[in-house]
Amino acid sequence: AEILYFNGEVDKAIAYAEQSLNRSGQYYDLQLRQLIGHAYFQKKDYQKALPLLEHYVNTSDKVRREDLYELSYTYYQTNQLTKAITGFKQLGGKEDSLAQNSMYLLADAYLKTNQKANARSAFLFSSSNSSNAIQKEISQFHYGKLSFELGYPDVALNELESFISQYPNSAYNTEAKELLVSVLANTNNYKEALSLYESLPTKSENTKRLYPRMLYGRAVEYVNDQRLDQADDLFTKIIDLPYNNTQLPYTYFWKGEIAYRNGSYDKAIEYLNFYLRNPATNGEVNATNARYNLGYAYVQKENYNQALTLFEQITKTLNTNSSSIEQDAFLRSADSYFMNRNYKKALDMYEVIMRNNLPSADYALYQKALIAGAGNKTAEKISLLQSVEQRYPTSAFISDANIEIANTYLGEENYRAAIAPLSRILKDKKGAPYYPQVYLKLGVAYFNLDNNADALDNFKKLVSTYPNSPESDDAVDYVRNIFIENQKPEEFVSFMRLSGKTVSYGEEDSLTYASANIRYSSGDLNNALTGFQGYLNKFPDGRYALDASYNLAEIYDNKKDFANAIKGYAYIASKAPNKYAEKGVLQAARISFFELKDFAGAEQYFTQLKEIATSDDARMESMRGLLRSQYRLNKWKEAVPNAQELLLKKNIATDDRIMANMVVAKSYHQNNDVELATSGYRTVIGLGKSEFAAEARYQLSKILFDEGKYAEAEKAAFEVINKAGSYEFWTTRAYLLLGDIYWKQKDYFNAEATFKSVAENGTITELKEEAQTKLKAVVDEKNKSSKVE
DSSP: OOOHHHHHHHHHHHHHHHHHHHHSTTTHHHHHHHHHHHHHHHHTOOHHHHHHHHHHHHHHHOOOOOHHHHHHHHHHHTTTTTHHHHHHHHSSSOOOHHHHHHEEEEEEEEHHHHHHHHHHHHHHHHOOOOHHHHHHHHHHHHHHHHHHTTOOHHHHHHHHHHHHHHTTTTTTTHHHHHHHHHHHHHOOOOOHHHHHHHOOOOOOHHHHHHHHHHHHHHHHHHHHHTTTHHHHHHHHHHHTTTTTTTHHHHHHHHHHHHHHTOOHHHHHHHHHHHHEEEEEEEEOOOOHHHHHHHHHHHHHHHHHHHHHHHHHHOSOOOOOTHHHHHHHHHHHHHHHHHHHTOOOHHHHHHHHHHHHHHHTTHHHHHHHHHHHHHTTTTHHHHHHHHHHHHTTTTTHHHHHHHHHHHHHHTTOOOHHHHHHHHHHHHHHHHGGGHHHHHHHHHHHHHHHHTOOHHHHHHHHHHHSSSSTTTHHHHHHHHHHHHHTTOOOHHHHHHHHTTOOOOOOOOHHHHHHHHHHHHHHTTTTTTHHHHHHHHHHOOTTTOOOOOOHHHHHHHHHTTTHHHHHHHHHHHHHHTOSTTTTHHHHHHOOOIIIIIIOOOHHHHHHHHHHHHHHHHHHHHHHHHHHHHHHHHHTTTTTTHHHHHHHHHHHHHTTTHEEEEEOOOOOHHHHHHTTTTTHHHHHHHHHTTOOSSHHHHHHHHHHHHHHHTTTTTHHHHHHHHHHHHHHOOOHHHHHHHHHHHHHHHHHHHHHHHHHHHHHHHHHHHOOOHHHHHHHHHHHHHHHHHHHOOOOH
């Protein structure tokens, strides 16, 4: 039979071999069936070849690659694609034509069974083999196309650009160019989409139509990642673009929101009014939130009439079903009436809040007391203020109430009565921002009671503990008078020096600073920088050391010389409290986090800011920043209380909710509470696209993998790839997890392809190295377990 077959007499070989097989007991039965199968395969009679080749391969301990190829190809031709796939998958890993053809046919079989991810892997292997130039060309195109369709735009970009360059006359060239444009049209990977757009030598009208949408999507991601400056730049671009009608209202909203957060209230008013002329709704972008933010912006500008109009457009009534934003708008309407001296209306509204026992009832009681004071009902005012702590023992306004009580007594020159409420503040940790005021007021009270010893004791505590506070400067005259009255001027000089204060400043000190400050005020920043630095070199502890340091930091900050800027801000922070402390600490924290990536330093500064912040905006910023820093430092346990406190804040922005929920979820995950962690991650994902949402998707897929739910884990990993494309770290981690899933299931083909893709196309060094290590291990394990020779 072999002689006939190799002499080309195929039909005679088949007839002779089949006749021999009909006689049972053939020693070479298996080999005869193999030969007949080969012969029918050669004649392209796949129906007859199939059972013979199948029997041979299935019953042999070892088979040649050529035999497995013929069987797999026969399955392919007879449309038994699942079996064909199983066979072709075992034939990769070589650099010969059989391997390339197998991968090419495998890819086609995967496409016919709608397994695009697997087809992509097969095309990768085929395109890496140069045995057949045509197959290599077609495979590279399809690998690029499928990479785009499956949400791996960086690979798609590289492959399609390479394809266009290598095959300018290819039949697929036009489609490849259109796909590059389609990356912009269909991907949610706004980061890569914008990069692709900028790389196009010419922009079609279709891509120009998509440009505003891509900018908006990326800008919102920046907002959710709390990178507001970058977001604002992109929103600004949208305003002047053609085809921006859909995105323009949302853009105005976010421009207003960002301006408010940055303290640019005039800009906030301008953009939010633009939005309200033609409002559109998308999640937190809505007319109610715009009116709410705009009302607050007018409050900051002390335009209470405009603020009142906006707050009342949100609600004029209040009940137990009112939303948190309605509750706060009602409260701010009452505040606006109060500031406009319509005390009767304000009082009625505060009473409604107290009757409903809303979270702001303690504040309403405090305001009610102020109204009593405005009506010269001093006794009632003090009684109401004293009741704040009695009725609301955990209120944040207890120290405010005690300060107001003390101020009332001091205003009446009842110095002895002022001492008790001031002393209560010093026992309240929440009253820390008031401590400099308290020590000053206590000192003044005792001074006016002719109790110089206690007066001096409080002034000393103030000057030594808070030497850079404005109150400390105010105390100096009292301290001087007490020492002089006691005829101890030399002790005054000694005390002042020990407290870090110079008794007198020379004219040179003032003139040197004034010279630099004139330059600064006129905008001559380079000469101002030299002047301020010269002043600090000559008078490091001079009267204007704080001012010079702050101005220097501002100049360096504007120049984006962050290494020098933070030195000035750090000095301001070290001397807190002072008139620059809140801004200086905030800038030190921002630079540490965003520019220097010094997350431990940022944590320190945001913690300090939280302790000294006197405004709600600064306190919110400190809480956000502290969460960001602790997140980067993996301090989940430490971050949880701050996250939970932030979530209790009324009407916090979506990006705050995302970050806070992510911290809580990570804490649960660290404690192996998988159920609560899963719930937390899903909450993060539901709040919108962000880097946190990208990680949350990955962590969900990792949880499923760790539980052995590989099918669900695979689906979840593809969710990361398809929906979090702007965050390369997490999409790459998702690909590595896919490789691990395939490996666990002994799907060596897809595991090898996945790790190979990351090892060759990844841009993050640590992940590329991890992929290369895993790729080697998978190949070694595959070779040990294979029966193909």
